[in-house]
Amino acid sequence: MSHTPGARQAQKEQTRQALLDAGLQLLDRQSLSSLGLREVTRAVGVAPAAFYRHFPDMAALGVALVGEALGSLHAVIRDALAGGQDAEDLIDRTVAVTAAYVDEHRAHIRFIARERYGGVQPVRAAIAAELGRFTDEVAAGLAPQPASAGWSVADLRVLAGLYVDHMVLTAAAIMEVPEDDPAAREEITRAARLRMQIISLGRSHWAERGA
Amino acid sequence: MSHTPGARQAQKEQTRQALLDAGLQLLDRQSLSSLGLREVTRAVGVAPAAFYRHFPDMAALGVALVGEALGSLHAVIRDALAGGQDAEDLIDRTVAVTAAYVDEHRAHIRFIARERYGGVQPVRAAIAAELGRFTDEVAAGLAPQPASAGWSVADLRVLAGLYVDHMVLTAAAIMEVPEDDPAAREEITRAARLRMQIISLGRSHWAERGA
DNA sequence: TCATTCAGTAAACAGCTGTTCGCCGAGTCT
DNA sequence: AGACTCGGCGAACAGCTGTTTACTGAATGA
Structure with missing residues (x-):
């Protein structure tokens, strides 16, 4: 199977979800347009550059949250x-x-x-x-x-x-x-x-x- | 009259209004929580510190806009x-x-x-x-x-x-x-x-x- | 006329931002 | 076993942020 999770994709998915969760939590007190990339990665405990492995934009993270x-x-x-x-x-x-x-x-x-x-x-x-x-x-x-x-x-x-x-x-x-x-x-x-x-x-x- | 405008207060009111106008215009494409103080003063053509002569906060400017x-x-x-x-x-x-x-x-x-x-x-x-x-x-x-x-x-x-x-x-x-x-x-x-x-x-x- | 008030200034502060880069090392495929 | 993929890292970049400070100079009030 090409889309069997595998340890690799599972880890990636986990980080992605962590970014979404942290973003959503930070959005409790602010709007998306003021949510910072570093703010999110910091909350997850991951390097800022890692963000780009999952989303090109904050807007993209927002769209994912809508889903x-x-x-x-x-x-x-x-x-x-x-x-x-x-x-x-x-x-x-x-x-x-x-x-x-x-x-x-x-x-x-x-x-x-x-x-x-x-x-x-x-x-x-x-x-x-x-x-x-x-x-x-x-x-x-x-x-x-x-x-x-x-x-x-x-x-x-x-x-x-x-x-x-x-x-x-x-x-x-x-x-x-x-x-x-x-x-x-x-x-x-x-x-x-x-x-x-x-x-x-x-x-x-x-x-x-x-x- | 103590509250007759006077050239002094009139100028102040004018700057205050310019800050409100510039803020409102900048809010066309973003939310208040991401609107920067310097962004607003720059648009008006005034020093950043001048903002504090009119509002303590961006939130205060927002409340004024609600009114x-x-x-x-x-x-x-x-x-x-x-x-x-x-x-x-x-x-x-x-x-x-x-x-x-x-x-x-x-x-x-x-x-x-x-x-x-x-x-x-x-x-x-x-x-x-x-x-x-x-x-x-x-x-x-x-x-x-x-x-x-x-x-x-x-x-x-x-x-x-x-x-x-x-x-x-x-x-x-x-x-x-x-x-x-x-x-x-x-x-x-x-x-x-x-x-x-x-x-x-x-x-x-x-x-x-x-x- | 002279002293006071005060809106606006310029500069400096520490600290933050998004984005790019080359690199590493574990998971994957053959 | 060996080559390859690729998620995450750390460092560096220029540029931005809010806030404080001491100041200037025109409008004000006695």
């Missing part, structure tokens, strides 16, 4: 959409899943929220592309539902985008709440559920909208 | 809310006003979108505070409308937050579209109007929501 952060999310979305038919339950579950995801991937979520409109163009583009893919997925999941009768394909994609943006906003809001303040956190999730209810209500009355 | 960017928005919001009663017209007008505002204050809007979840804590806090104030204003504007019957004060604030977040999202989306692509821009504003319609529809059917 890490949003790659594992597709399964989550599928689960959220597939579940029971009751709209109220579905909303509760979606918000709960989002909250749990933030807890497990706090640093990644912060990175996405921070760099979505951040100063590094390739990273912004990578995030936009990934979120666009999510929107397509959500739209595809919405289409077969009975509540989608009377919706054009284009309009359904707009609705899906509304859901996706709302999910990102909710994740960012949960992330910003201090961990030791469960009351504030409950307030955030309550608002998130309410927002989803408003949107879903608008969706279900779409057919009867007037002038 | 600049969002201070002039209150009047716009008031206008948008006050207008005609017809829901459809109100939506069209709101989106149009938002688009126009982006054109006039492109750099400021980019700054807000970029730093809302950016790496500089005091700036994030300033933006959150200002947006919170907007939310209160919108909630207060919504309350007296007939469509707000059956809404609790707390829920109205959540709805207002939804509108505000949606406005910021729309502004950011318009800002990202290239200026020489009116078709893409029309697509964005169409989606923005559609989103507002969904939300408004949900709002007006709030009373009859079920389990």
Whole structure:
């Protein structure tokens, strides 16, 4: 096999991952455009020049982090959409899943929220592309539902985008709440559920909208 | 008068404004956390040390920019809310006003979108505070409308937050579209109007929501 | 008119940055 | 066993960074 790991590639992959981990950790308190190459290699305990064996740029490391952060999310979305038919339950579950995801991937979520409109163009583009893919997925999941009768394909994609943006906003809001303040956190999730209810209500009355 | 400008204070204010302008321009392609003090003073044509006569920090300059960017928005919001009663017209007008505002204050809007979840804590806090104030204003504007019957004060604030977040999202989306692509821009504003319609529809059917 | 205030200066500080270079030595392939 | 690949190293490069210092000179106020 040509792509059997081998001790060689395994070591390389390990260093690469260490660079990603250190970068993500350092991005807790700053944006990607101010993250230094030496800063990252120093945190890993490796020579500055070693960085170039893995990434040509800081931007490239950022793009790799986007993949890490949003790659594992597709399964989550599928689960959220597939579940029971009751709209109220579905909303509760979606918000709960989002909250749990933030807890497990706090640093990644912060990175996405921070760099979505951040100063590094390739990273912004990578995030936009990934979120666009999510929107397509959500739209595809919405289409077969009975509540989608009377919706054009284009309009359904707009609705899906509304859901996706709302999910990102909710994740960012949960992330910003201090961990030791469960009351504030409950307030955030309550608002998130309410927002989803408003949107879903608008969706279900779409057919009867007037002038 | 002790606070009459005087040639002295006028000159100082002028330099301060030049620092803000240069900073904002440089932030077109990077985030605040990577903006250098010398970079800004160089662009203005002033000695590095002069910076400290106006701001203790880059963070302080950032906070001042938040005020600049969002201070002039209150009047716009008031206008948008006050207008005609017809829901459809109100939506069209709101989106149009938002688009126009982006054109006039492109750099400021980019700054807000970029730093809302950016790496500089005091700036994030300033933006959150200002947006919170907007939310209160919108909630207060919504309350007296007939469509707000059956809404609790707390829920109205959540709805207002939804509108505000949606406005910021729309502004950011318009800002990202290239200026020489009116078709893409029309697509964005169409989606923005559609989103507002969904939300408004949900709002007006709030009373009859079920389990 | 004379003393005071203070925005802006020039220079120096130590310390950091990204990038290139040739070299080493362990893992790999034949 | 021998040739080769290639991830990581250490050193050097020019150039940049924020911050402090003592200063100048014009606007100010008595």
